[in-house]
Amino acid sequence: MNRALRIHVYGGPDALKIDSIAMPTAASGQVVVQVRAAGINGLDWKIRDGWLQNDFPLPLPATLGVEFAGEVIEVGQEVNGFAIGDRVMGPMSGLGAYADFVAIASNALVRIPASLTDERAAAIPVGALTAWQALFDAGELKRGQTVLIHGAAGGVGSFAVQFARRAGARVIATAQGINAGYLRGLGADEVIDYRTSPFWERTKDIDLVLDLVGGSALANSWQVITDTGKIVSTAAPDIAAHTPAGKHGIWFQMRPDAAQLAEIVGMVDQGAVKVEVSEVAALSDATAAIERNKTGHGPGKAVIVFQ
Numbered sequence: 420m421n422r423a424l425r426i427h428v429y430g431g432p433d434a435l436k437i438d439s440i441a442m443p444t445a446a447s448g449q450v451v452v453q454v455r456a457a458g459i460n461g462l463d464w465k466i467r468d469g470w471l472q473n474d475f476p477l478p479l480p481a482t483l484g485v486e487f488a489g490e491v492i493e494v495g496q497e498v499n500g501f502a503i504g505d506r507v508m509g510p511m512s513g514l515g516a517y518a519d520f521v522a523i524a525s526n527a528l529v530r531i532p533a534s535l536t537d538e539r540a541a542a543i544p545v546g547a548l549t550a551w552q553a554l555f556d557a558g559e560l561k562r563g564q565t566v567l568i569h570g571a572a573g574g575v576g577s578f579a580v581q582f583a584r585r586a587g588a589r590v591i592a593t594a595q596g597i598n599a600g601y602l603r604g605l606g607a608d609e610v611i612d613y614r615t616s617p618f619w620e621r622t623k624d625i626d627l628v629l630d631l632v633g634g635s636a637l638a639n640s641w642q643v644i645t646d647t648g649k650i651v652s653t654a655a656p657d658i659a660a661h662t663p664a665g666k667h668g669i670w671f672q673m674r675p676d677a678a679q680l681a682e683i684v685g686m687v688d689q690g691a692v693k694v695e696v697s698e699v700a701a702l703s704d705a706t707a708a709i710e711r712n713k714t715g716h717g718p719g720k721a722v723i724v725f726q
């Protein structure tokens with residue numbers, strides 16, 4: 420049986436159903452992976468609630484889920500470098516990771532090192548690639564610069580703090596006070612509790628703001644950047660419309676990149692980068708776990724396990 424967590428209509432938590440769907444087969448260049456764990460992302464409930472239906476219309480029913488870890492069970496033609504039984508991880512190029520079995524292009528995949536459990540592997544692809552690309556490709560962060568990371572304790576921010584620190588930047592993070600120790604452990608030089616302390620009164624001359632929150636966090640950030648500073652947002656697709664004259668605001672979207680992911684996974688394998696799994700939920704509890712992503716959750720990323 421191939422169970423899949425799908426929406427048939429847009430709506431709240433009740434819109435998610437566990438269905439039995441057809442087994443996928445591997446087309447040329449693809450493998451079929453038995454999913455063991457899949458990372459929960461804000462995109463899940465944004466799609467479920469219908470926030471994105473105008474910009475990204477989906478044929479319904481649609482299986483949610485954008486990243487996974489699992490085991491190759493079928494190899495299509497023209498696939499090099501992967502065999503049945505390999506443990507692999509990756510981002511989907513679209514949706515569909517919340518299923519027992521997925522067919523996926525093999526060139527999007529990275530092998531999971533023995534040091535990594537499926538749960539930890541599933542927490543890496545989207546958060547780590549987004550953090551890396553937003554900081555260094557879109558944000559062009561350099562050694563000696565100062566970066567302010569909003570939403571630093573979440574799935575993207577936890578990687579961004581570590582990558583920015585490793586690159587020699589000074590890292591200021593905003594998060595709930597309860598997460599301050601966690602973020603200092605990842606390398607943040609300063610942590611500002613957004614619930615009790617206006618960050619715009621405590622920071623200035625910021626070279627790069629990585630906005631993982633949007634709303635008032637983004638709106639209050641224009642005043643803290645330098646004249647040549649930038650704001651890169653993964654949370655506000657309309658940032659361009661709100662960018663004041665003379666300021667530099669960039670909407671950023673992650674792109675799958677197996678070589679980049681392999682490099683990051685290598686750092687995790689060597690213990691140079693930490694992966695925090697905030698929660699491991701069974702598929703039967705996935706609806707509630709996705710809702711917890713919307714309403715607040717522990718540091719790092721929650722994953723759904725398929726057993």
Ligand SMILES: NC(=O)c1ccc[n+]([C@@H]2O[C@H](COP(=O)([O-])OP(=O)(O)OC[C@H]3O[C@@H](n4cnc5c(N)ncnc54)[C@H](OP(=O)(O)O)[C@@H]3O)[C@@H](O)[C@H]2O)c1
Binds near residue numbers: 549715
């Ligand atoms: N464009 C893309 O390609 C892309 C890719 C990945 C993710 N995203 C989006 O990027 C955003 C971040 O993703 P994520 O996976 O890291 O989400 P996440 O795990 O939910 O993390 C966001 C964190 O923001 C914190 N937060 C909430 N309100 C805040 C505020 N006012 N100031 C500072 N921190 C605040 C929360 O932590 P506390 O516990 O500290 O409150 C939460 O853990 C989401 O909107 C997601 O949909 C976009």
